[in-house]
Amino acid sequence: MDTIHPSKTYHLTADELRLMQMMKALGHPARMQIFRYLSANPQCITGDIVDVLPLAQATVSQHLKVLRDAGLVCGTLEGPATCYCLDGENVAWFKAQVGGLF
Amino acid sequence: MDTIHPSKTYHLTADELRLMQMMKALGHPARMQIFRYLSANPQCITGDIVDVLPLAQATVSQHLKVLRDAGLVCGTLEGPATCYCLDGENVAWFKAQVGGLF
């Protein structure tokens, strides 16, 4: 046996990587709950989400960043606060990808 | 401020937890690639998957367990080998859940 592992890298397309990142983002209870909350409450502020979750403000802010980086959520400055909402376009893309999975 | 965190637990339904577990399972490059491989090759053995991935046999076996626990994949003994395939029913459920997300 010469080499055990031929490549050492995964063979995934850019779309698959992007999809994977979204899956990973939603694969945590706090972030799943944030996502569902934003579905029900299209316009809300960070503090509203903090109130709903059993986590400290810093932790919630971190989870929001993960969702932002995945493209599932976007936050816009609204005075001293940040208004969060689902990123409709990317969520639609996500649903379409999952729909055509197999 | 009396108590900062009222509940210390997340408020997710059983369905949401199940969905979350599937998301988490697919939120890793190795498992995403295994899933895609099983989509293209409906019937295959553990060794086939090991050959495709840049990981040791033990690691692949572990990833397969995660996919099994999530219900996305099922493996049946086929002599000394294990034949893996997608769990059509659960994958369909997954797609339906994502389709109705928001």
Next chain:
DNA sequence: CGGTTTCATCGTAATTTTGCGATAAAAGGA
């Protein structure tokens, strides 16, 4: 029965993720 093939599990490092307090940064009001 002994040897081979195929796979899962165990034990254990290394890495990543998670969670929090403390600390900035930015906007608005008195």
Next chain:
DNA sequence: TCCTTTTATCGCAAAATTACGATGAAACCG
């Protein structure tokens, strides 16, 4: 301007995940 409100980021500890070699277990073949 000073103070409050609101949020993001930093630094660090704890927990979870990932990866691997080694070891079992189960089926098949000679």
